[in-house]
Amino acid sequence: MTVVAVEAAMLASSRAVVLGGWAQLNVDKLPKERADLIAYAKKNVHFATGSVPHGWLLPQCSAGVVHGGAGTVAAVVGAG
Numbered sequence: 001m002t003v004v005a006v007e008a009a010m011l012a013s014s015r016a017v018v019l020g021g022w023a024q025l026n027v028d029k030l031p032k033e034r035a036d037l038i039a040y041a042k043k044n045v046h047f048a049t050g051s052v053p054h055g056w057l058l059p060q061c062s063a064g065v066v067h068g069g070a071g072t073v074a075a076v077v078g079a080g
Contacts, residue, residue: 002029003037008065010040017046017057021067024049054079 002018002025009016018025026047030037041047054072058064058079066072 001025002027003031003034005065006030006037006041006045009045010037014062015044015046017048017052017061019048019052 001023005016005018005025020026026049027038027041027045030041032038054075055078058075061079064076064079066076
């Protein structure tokens, strides 16, 4: 999932916030042979550990990809 998240951000030429969650996604989960992804992630992706206030974060984002939980979906929709 870390590769998918960073590749998506890289293909969109966007910065990203990735919430590590239970999977503990972080730059160390990227394969060592994907130096391109590692370099992009280190410059453009923030891997958040712990919780992040959705009410603060989501209104600042241009897009959101979420797991589909009712609370998170409601927060994304509420953020516009």
